[in-house]
Amino acid sequence: MFILRRAQPPLSPQVTSCRSKQFVKYLQKRIAAAHEGLELGIGDASIIKALAEACGAKESQIKTRYKELGDLGLVAKASRSSQSLMRKPEALTVAKVFDTFRLIAKESGKDSQEKKKNHIKALLVAATDCEPQYLIRLLQTKLRIGLAEQTLLVALGHAAVYSEKHSSAPGHIDSPLEEAAKIVKQVYSVIPVYDKMVPALLTGGVWNLSKTCSFTPGVPIGPMLAKPTKGVSEILDKFQDMVFTCEYKYDGERAQIHYMENGLVEIYSRNAERNTEKFPDVKIAVSRLKKPSVTSFVLDCELVAYDREKQKILPFQVLSTRARKNVKLNDIKVNVCIFAFDILYLNGKQLLQEQLNIRREHLYSSFEEQHGYFLFATAITSNDLEEIQKFLETSVDSSCEGLIVKTLDRDATYEPSKRSNNWLKLKKDYMESIGDSLDLVPIAAFHGRGKRAGVYGAFLLACYDSNNDEYQSICKIGTGFSEAMLEERSASLRSKVIPDPKSYYRYAETINPDVWFEPAEVWEVKAADLTISPVHRAAIGDVDPEKGISLRFPRLLRVREDKSPEQATSSEMVAEMYNAQKLNQRDKQVENEDD
Structure with missing residues (x-):
């Protein structure tokens, strides 16, 4: 070949x-x-x-x-x-x-x-x-080699160790292969560009990679993510004896805005896709509202649909109606407001290793606020249960999804591409059922019958196991679809049909879908609860040696166009959600017995 x-x-x-x-x-x-x-x-x-x-x-x-x-x-x-x-x-x-x-x-x-x-x-x-x-x-982008990106990064790290004839691992490293893979993954989360990483590996070696290949304006890094919680009391338990801050969790589109020394502005999605042409108004706003002393920056923020006359946040569904490409300023019907909550780079210096309170100081001193155009995320610093509960209710009343709670301790650095214990999220509907919604990948479907003839009647969804580079089945979803939604999803996935399941799909032999799909879409799904399943394979071995976890009564909330399949909910997260649910049920049982 x-x-x-x-x-x-x-x-x-x-x-x-x-x-x-x-x-x-x-x-x-x-x-x-x-x-x-x-x-x-x-x-x-x-x-x-x-x-x-x-x-x-x-x-x-x-x-x-x-x-x-x-x-x-x-x-x-x-x-x-x-x-x-x-x-x-x-x-x-x-x-x-x-x-x-x-x-x-x-x-x-x-x-x-x-x-x-x-x-x-x-x-x-x-x-x-x-x-x-x-x-x-x-x-066709259908190479069919069963290779996920994490595997490729591990292979690069191992190859670098084997090829470095003149450079041995530092003395304190017990497992050079594991450490090399960890370094490559970490560097890739900061600068996900093989054109820069591969030459750096070949010339400087893997042990110097973090020095020879570092964060660069114009190249988006993987966003830091938050772990879900089910209530204010759980936050207080996890952040016991810590100083922490609460911010509104805005229902918009996560964005990373890069402003270069030459005045060039680029806007990237959480999936590292270039969205600059979609938001020409955002380009103008950040350039206008940065202070004169600011010559370059990388901003982590949320772009939210906003009614400037009523000074009111609008739902995400309104934002999703904006055109995706070649947007002209005069044609914009849905205005957006930038809600900034972090700054990762300022005037030639990266801030990833700085504590959150220091990054915040830089953020607040670098921009001027203007209602409807640019605002800092609303935040409080408190460890009072009643005050936080009230702040949560206020955020919901302000058309936000809930809160993001962040530690202000010494290790409160920015962790790219990581769902960190330093950030927790509390959404308004978390107390209703299992807590967080899940982002899952449709890997197969079953033909519809009766009224659903001609479309798919149900879909097999999977979470992603990054350790084993595989998609693990978690549920079959077929309820809660309108006719229009079902036709839309069926039409979208027909072009993704493959003759056989991927080698990295994990599912029970008793599941026999009519068609299999390339892993291409990510769906946000809500469910009543999680349960141990002899059929599904999500997080198998984590909570039961032979059984996986499945969702009861799943329903589709929306398609996550800002996520790639490998950014779907991890099997590790599924196991954590199940364990948290189990713990919560036990606590309620104890409370009932006390009553």
Whole structure:
């Protein structure tokens, strides 16, 4: 296959670095970091056209074989292997394929789809043996190697240890492989760009990676996340003898705003996607309301729909009606207010290792507030149960979801991509049932019958186990859908259908869905409670050696377009929620017995 071919004589360090970066991106199934916003922008129709022209076949023939085999890659392999060639094509290389993919992604404007098709056709004409199969799967982002990003990061760390012939691990490290993997994961959470990490690993080694590859404005870091709690008393128990602060939890869109030295502003989602064109009004607001002494910053905030006349926060559903791309200022009908709660970088200095109270001081002294445009998150510092309860009620009355509670202790640093014990969240509906909602991935579906004929009648949802890099089934959901919602979700997932379940799906053999999906969407789901299940595999082994955890009476709240499947609720979190529920039930039982 083309990605294994090497040029002779031996490659220079610069070429090795370039090839390594490209190879890693193939494994990552991306051609660029998420924040670059560079996508191939091609569908199966364009790929089928290119394949038909490259093989001298009719599109109808390719489509028929695709239906029979269920894998366009296998169709490509069979079609090319049966075709005689006048001359042997020039061998494909990593660089050639990667550069062509970048060209495909950058084609735009008139005839762009035709140009993309021709690029694909040229690759297919040059492909031999099994190369067409993997080319097509790469173009479809269906490489099917059962590889999650955490596995790739661990592999990079291990490879760095094995390749460092002239540098041994520091003496205090007992397990170099584990420590190297930890370093790579940590650095990736701060600067998730393989173009920077791989060269740094090759030149400076893994033990210096945090020094040679650090937080950079213009590259979004993984946001710090909060753990759920079920009540104010639980917060007081967890933060006993600690100083902590409570902030409103706003119902908007998490955003990371980067303001560079040259005045350039970039806005990124919690999933590291570039949202700058979606919020031109936010760009203007932060540039206008920063103080003159501020030359650069990275702001962690929530963008919330806002009625400026009534000075009132609007629901998330209103914000979701805004256009996603190429938004013109004059066309904006839904205004947003920036609610800032943290600052991660200021005037050339990163603040991740600073305590929260210091970061807050920097935040408050760097911006001017203006109602409806830019406000600091409403906050109090208190450990009084009644005061916090009242503050929670006030936040709900102000159209917020609840509270985020944060420690102000010495270790209150910013922890990228981590659901930290230093941040707890308390939402208004947590006391109703299991506590937090869950973000789950639909991995399969069952055909609808009767009134639901023609759409999927139910879906199999899964949580994500980052330790084992697998999606574990947690429930079957089929109630609470309106007809329109069911049709919308069915239509969206039809393009994600795959012939067989992924090797990294974990489920009981007794579950027999009609179709399986690529892990592509994340759904926010609420349930009555969690229970031990002999059928589902969520957090199996954590609370029971042979059984998993499932949800009772799940219902869909919304689709989380700001999350990737690997950012779904973890199996570890599911186990924690189950244990918290069990503890809460036991406490209530004791209270009833006392009564």
